[in-house]
Amino acid sequence: MCGIVAIQGPNEAAKLTYLALHALQHRGQEAAGIVAAGPEGFAKHAARGLVADVFDHASFERLQGNRAIGHVRYSTAGGSAAANTQPFLVETMRGSLALAHNGNLVNHADLRRGLERDGAIFSTRSDTETLVHLLARARAPRFEDRLREALAQVEGAYSLVIMNQDRLVGVRDPWGFRPLVLGRLEGGWVLASETCALSLIEAEFVREVEPGEIVSIDEFGIRSERLVHEPDAKRRPCIFELVYFSRPDSQVFERSVYDARFAMGQQLARETGVEADIVVPVPDSGVPAALGYADEADLPFRHGLLRSHYVGRTFIEPEQSIRHFGVKLKLSAVPSVMTGKRVVVVDDSLVRGTTSRKIVRMLRDVGAKEVHVRISCPPTVFPCYYGIDTPTREELIGAQQSIEQIRDYITADSLAYLSEAGLHRSVGDEDPEQSFCNACFTGKYSSGRARIAERLPVLQA
């Protein structure tokens, strides 16, 4: 998971990119970076940390110009070296080239071996560096044709923003796994992972970049072309973007994320209803589904779990403590809301089960009579090859244990998940041409190599 932005047109493009990256911060908190194209060439500033910490006034003095691209990084894939912070910026025969990537290349290892045999040197283990090499080696005279040449060798998920000497380019893989939207800004254009980035900088949402589309922006205007190497690819947007990753105020894959989650909550109530007194969300991501659940079940919605605004990265625990405070530092329960109540707790995922177990205990400690855990998606059973950093199958509790075993582990009175069919219905997924990628629930991967991988007995993200 990562977030990407590209801006063309306004002065101070880097500062607007920075604000847009702040709006995409939920897509990656590990590192942030911007490359700007100023009068004295391309400049890059990137570091580990949150957007607000990585950039200061000094960095913007270097990031001049009216074009910029940016990236926030979630995963540590590719190692944590400074050299590894995106956007990648390299010098090529045709001048400077900057590129930022959201997704994951399935055939990355093979491609890299081939490039190394040709004498290519690599600074990182990132699949994005492989993309940059392919692009630098492509021979066609037009940039868009070189991009086609490079991407024809690649299989997997990619939404990319690329900046070279004379243009900004946005491109989405033929399946459209990851989102990318186009916006209009007074005096220019914006590409971003989600519409919430457009809203913050007061850009107007124009449309999604289509799966397999190349959007080119230069001083003469904007053009659209298509990738041609996967003519039979079907649209397969990642359903987890709606369940979990995207921000509720974003429009993603032509749907309101908030409304989708609200509908998941309603469907969840229809499928898994239980006698109860109140519905409580795990904040903040569980709120829309909990509201939908309460609405459908006609139960009072109560904000009985509070989330702290002040949780830093490292918290120092007493050494002699048996129990760890982890979840308690982040969440706390309101006793007066819970005492004597039968509580439905709505969350949007259950990965290892440890957090849910602590939440159930917290609720019982303040007097909840019953605790019913409801998850607004099906169990995650298979790894994602398309850019989501899932735990290994061994760590996925959903892949290892039955629902009853999990319920027992988290000590809930009942546990239920939204069904696969129910999830698809919640997002209005009726057009088979538009069917979402749900491989993490079903193991049905869309692209060739990933289809092979799914047959392997032990799966590793």
Add this chain to the structure above:
Amino acid sequence: MCGIVAIQGPNEAAKLTYLALHALQHRGQEAAGIVAAGPEGFAKHAARGLVADVFDHASFERLQGNRAIGHVRYSTAGGSAAANTQPFLVETMRGSLALAHNGNLVNHADLRRGLERDGAIFSTRSDTETLVHLLARARAPRFEDRLREALAQVEGAYSLVIMNQDRLVGVRDPWGFRPLVLGRLEGGWVLASETCALSLIEAEFVREVEPGEIVSIDEFGIRSERLVHEPDAKRRPCIFELVYFSRPDSQVFERSVYDARFAMGQQLARETGVEADIVVPVPDSGVPAALGYADEADLPFRHGLLRSHYVGRTFIEPEQSIRHFGVKLKLSAVPSVMTGKRVVVVDDSLVRGTTSRKIVRMLRDVGAKEVHVRISCPPTVFPCYYGIDTPTREELIGAQQSIEQIRDYITADSLAYLSEAGLHRSVGDEDPEQSFCNACFTGKYSSGRARIAERLPVLQA
């Protein structure tokens, strides 16, 4: 506003104090400090910043021992010098003395002048330093008697925790303006501003420290005594603790803060109901009142405003921007929730009006048809002399303009506040002996000097 903690008993008292201060972080984000009583004497670590940033492993190596007191600071009163970070730690004839203070002394300037005339030197402008001087000069043989001697000279609001060579002491002023609770920890005792600090460290809530009570804890146990210098003082807990300052999961002044806010929202709906489609809170503090409003008005509650988790202290704005992004960096609106709707927005205060004005605009931008602003307390018209850092009267929009003028300024379709009577009813305030201090709404101050101050034409916090 500040938060205070004292812990006696367990090893690693400083680490537990640190966790408790984290739970009180909402009471003060400017600075944090701890004094611990270790085998080699008292040690202090304090600095500007959040609790999680101020302390690291190195600081706890110095903060040894089984007794500690801590403080988080909100206001800049007394200047921002490092020397000004509480707890105060001084050396006196009777050994080391540490003290942390939540409140404000009304006759501070007079007391200080007198002390200076006697040759006392001051390192800060804090009223707390005056308290320390009075305590060091008191002559009685018992510590509690010296404390009485010192506090008899003082008028105003104070909840204090004090640590000397052999005991921890907690004390509340005779009016009980600021909260202070007592908890039991395996192997010891805790004093803290709110019960949420007890919950985090899994201490058991015992009871409030009473207004005018001195609680002394030493190795032999716990004792209670009383201050005697204001025999006629009436209990006057600050109603703003329930409206705004305390955490919803705390029990404050024998009430659940969450329930009190929910009741304020219900009362607000009864008093100021309006035709509308949805109720939306200003997160996070407006949530319980909005739920109460929606409940009473029987309108759908929607989480249509999102609060960012990633707002840093300083954000860099584009220089050429006409509009400032301030509020948008922190709050964003969910378009699909708002479009075409008549929206009731519930907030817990309206100080200068600038934030409300931006929220109203944000809602209209995403398509709200009507915006009705409801505030879950009366207008703040008078300054607080008891420890809340209110703007000057000139800055308080409620003191300068009519409600209609304010409505016009924030461009809402309607604006209404909870009434004074309604507020008191919401908190179940029927016992005149227990009546809350509401001077910030009414100008009726409880203590002598403040009563004089209220007659002055220009008021300054």
Add this chain to the structure above:
Amino acid sequence: MCGIVAIQGPNEAAKLTYLALHALQHRGQEAAGIVAAGPEGFAKHAARGLVADVFDHASFERLQGNRAIGHVRYSTAGGSAAANTQPFLVETMRGSLALAHNGNLVNHADLRRGLERDGAIFSTRSDTETLVHLLARARAPRFEDRLREALAQVEGAYSLVIMNQDRLVGVRDPWGFRPLVLGRLEGGWVLASETCALSLIEAEFVREVEPGEIVSIDEFGIRSERLVHEPDAKRRPCIFELVYFSRPDSQVFERSVYDARFAMGQQLARETGVEADIVVPVPDSGVPAALGYADEADLPFRHGLLRSHYVGRTFIEPEQSIRHFGVKLKLSAVPSVMTGKRVVVVDDSLVRGTTSRKIVRMLRDVGAKEVHVRISCPPTVFPCYYGIDTPTREELIGAQQSIEQIRDYITADSLAYLSEAGLHRSVGDEDPEQSFCNACFTGKYSSGRARIAERLPVLQA
């Protein structure tokens, strides 16, 4: 050991103070601080570290005004707390008062006990804080009389600079243990520990402040008065200032430090001459004495030991190393200079012997045939009560072992010290009224309490 500065007159007084402190950096590397008197009152900036690291542009924005005092601190006496960084800045009945101190008060503990009995509170363990209390309690109407009143209670070594609302004051104790000089700056006056601080800021040296003199500078000019409480005190400047502490380009106690050291080297050659081929200094402080030695002995002077410019505070050593690199990181020997030579190594002190031992080994490793160590002062046998942070008597190798034992320990072919008489002759000390304090060599302390202390069996600095 510390360095002090006060500047009155020019705008940007704090920046000039900072430059002057840089010139005095050799007198203290542990911490640095400045208090400036600007239009909005006194402001202080102080921290641990070198002058160049402690101050930045932001600190000078706060340190406005045309009056400032500064301090560099050497010793850790009084603890290392931030509160302990000088200058002390306090608020008193008569307004702000700032004070910086070079020296040590012999009766500090008694005075402090008395003040604490009167209710005074202390923030540090520094004797300077005691001085500030005495000054704040003095009752005379004129500041200089209050200063006399305070200092009459004090015994020991002090050169002080003090700044209050309307004047700068410099004062030296009646014995004049520590230096203090007066300079004229275009548009104002300077007080500083050494003339090298005047040279850097291009101030003109006027004269020493006399032992027992009070120099007061205000907007009307400069006045001189005298302390009266020790009418029989004899001038006793610290001879170690000339041997070791002061900078060679300074004029201290009316002598050129460089010339004094050169003369010590000459005298050392006369007293301790030995057959040799070359004279090598331990850089940088041993250079002038080595030049004097070579001059008198008519031997070639060679710069055979190099000092690194890049030695940081903490250097990381290989864990598996038997030998420690300590001295080698700082000093290295030039093989071609040493090979086959009989070398006289001249240093200005020998405290624990460990450094000398490593230097001797280093010289032998690069081929020196003989190594003769010569020290340009007598063995340090007694602790200093007047402001020099000597090791305890137990650590002073000169107090524990015979010269032959020390020679054996450092593995030199010969070892010799300058005699006491020779040292006094080198500094032209013929006037008994001007006789230097040499208590660290002789145990003959000048002031009453120190005279008592000398009789105690175990001595502690």
Add this chain to the structure above:
Amino acid sequence: MCGIVAIQGPNEAAKLTYLALHALQHRGQEAAGIVAAGPEGFAKHAARGLVADVFDHASFERLQGNRAIGHVRYSTAGGSAAANTQPFLVETMRGSLALAHNGNLVNHADLRRGLERDGAIFSTRSDTETLVHLLARARAPRFEDRLREALAQVEGAYSLVIMNQDRLVGVRDPWGFRPLVLGRLEGGWVLASETCALSLIEAEFVREVEPGEIVSIDEFGIRSERLVHEPDAKRRPCIFELVYFSRPDSQVFERSVYDARFAMGQQLARETGVEADIVVPVPDSGVPAALGYADEADLPFRHGLLRSHYVGRTFIEPEQSIRHFGVKLKLSAVPSVMTGKRVVVVDDSLVRGTTSRKIVRMLRDVGAKEVHVRISCPPTVFPCYYGIDTPTREELIGAQQSIEQIRDYITADSLAYLSEAGLHRSVGDEDPEQSFCNACFTGKYSSGRARIAERLPVLQA
């Protein structure tokens, strides 16, 4: 100018590399870096700053293993980006490859253009990255043959240390412009720019790596081979290494640097003697030549200029000051040494003249009667293409003005340089096969392309 180190054999190779880099700190203060080959692959730590600041305990936890190479960087050629800090570390078909470089490639731009045409991407503008690409593309099966293949394309100055999966390699260009020495360490081998690095870590000096030699070290031992592509190259060590760059305690090009400088001073006295009273060096680099001058001229040597140990990178100057304190913060004059004297000041270079001008003024301010400036090398008139970061010809005062004009500018009573013949005589340069490169004095470049460059009218470093 840069310094390089490689260590094979001992555990904690990185810590020994770090100590060796500290000894080479004078060769580069801008950045420092180490790559170590540990059990989990190669790890790199590098940053801007001094060696002691760049590395801490955490960095050594990552730099495990018994092989490491290191680099200190002087110049900013190639830009100041973090990616630009050496050693370069890349992944290739044959595994990880690390390389550190001292020198400069004359045909760098041409080579890079060719590589880019083949699709190579560059992260920096450094000529060293070009070397890495050439090495990754070479096809021979043996590493040393690939190295020959790569270096056959290169013209210029290079001393390199290279580490791959199984060996450490050191190589010097066929002319031997830059030094590189081989040392024996208990349990392994060391390669370093100068012998002073061997001394610090107590390695035994074995011999120089020869011009055109490849030294390979692996677990089976050490082998020597030769480059073959410049069979007619003559040995041309850089004479400036002896004049200025190397440390006086080093053995460089089979000479003692200290002795060479002493001899330059003696020759300078013979050629440019003048009636005078004392000889004073500009510390620290001018000391050996000044001692030689004083020896030959039979004049007293005096240490009349002091160098501060505490000069930080940025010093804050008073804004209203007409004069700048720059040189005075670093150097100060001893008045008693200078007053009334005719002074010979010996320095090892005179680049822009501004420092000399300030020194002359400083000496006159403290009373020098005459000031005669003597420089221990000829005027620098031509740029260096072999790794020294000289100013442009426009900035070189020696290339723009006559000696009399310069003397007038620096306000000295006389100014003289060592002659070219005298310089060569001082270093015992009688073997034409060993003649030093002196192109910066003469414009006679040794390699082909540089010979072309010398004919260009405007020269730029």
